[in-house]
Amino acid sequence: MLENRDTPFADRGQVGIGTLIVFIAMVLVAAIAAGVLINTAGFLQTKSEQTGQESTAGVTNRVNVVSSVGVVGNDETVHLVNLTVMKNSGSGDINLSTATVEWLGPDTGTILENGSEADADHFNTTVIRDKQGSFPVLHNQEDRFRITINANKVGDPGGLDGGDEFTVKIVTSAGAMTYHHSVPPSLSGKDAVQL
Structure with a gap:
């Protein structure tokens, strides 16, 4: 009886593995997107600080x-x-x-x-x-x-x-x-x- 694979539990196991694979893929995509957003935010912050310093120098260094x-x-x-x-x-x-x-x-x-x-x-x-x-x-x-x-x-x-x-x-x-x-x-x- 253990070797019968026509039971309803076998189908549920396959659906669970597919869901797990989709979930892992979504987590990976989210992690990559978060990394890109963090890098972009860091780059924009550096640029804005540099622009602010140059603007301040242009006004005060006279x-x-x-x-x-x-x-x-x-x-x-x-x-x-x-x-x-x-x-x-x-x-x-x-x-x-x-x-x-x-x-x-x-x-x-x-x-x-x-x-x-x-x-x-x-x-x-x-x-x-x-x-x-x-x-x-x-x-x-x-x-x-x-x-x-x-x-x-x-x-x-x-x-x-x-x-x-x-x-x-x-x-x-x-x-x-x-x-x-x-x-x-x-x-x-x-x-x-x-x-």
């Missing part, structure tokens, strides 16, 4: 112009433009040796690179205050550097006349800041003017 002064020559035109710069609040280190300055004067526009002296193709950077000796890198909030642009050589010879307007864009690796300036109408008898 140069802030504290003051701008024009040095007046004997011909009563502004020959040199001195910009006192510091880093923005919350900013990381800013290397001015790799920065560029875009000059858009009343008559001409040009891109200047950092150089040993201010001429037609270069601006010059000097130290006003350097707390830890990090020049030309703005490292501390207290650091102050001077960017000098030779307006007499960048634009048309003769410098900036009274009432002239110009734009300076300081471009660093993190981003750019644009500053609009105007020369006071009267330069007579002055050695320097606030721009």
Whole structure:
């Protein structure tokens, strides 16, 4: 009687094995899908953190112009433009040796690179205050550097006349800041003017 396979229990055993195989297949598919979802979520989290850090750096890692002064020559035109710069609040280190300055004067526009002296193709950077000796890198909030642009050589010879307007864009690796300036109408008898 034990060898009779025509009993109803034999069919149920075969159905149970089939159900078990389907169940195992479903568990495997679910495990693979979960692995893919976890990897994708990890990748997206890493990308979003990186994007957030880059966006924050683009907003905060900027140069802030504290003051701008024009040095007046004997011909009563502004020959040199001195910009006192510091880093923005919350900013990381800013290397001015790799920065560029875009000059858009009343008559001409040009891109200047950092150089040993201010001429037609270069601006010059000097130290006003350097707390830890990090020049030309703005490292501390207290650091102050001077960017000098030779307006007499960048634009048309003769410098900036009274009432002239110009734009300076300081471009660093993190981003750019644009500053609009105007020369006071009267330069007579002055050695320097606030721009």
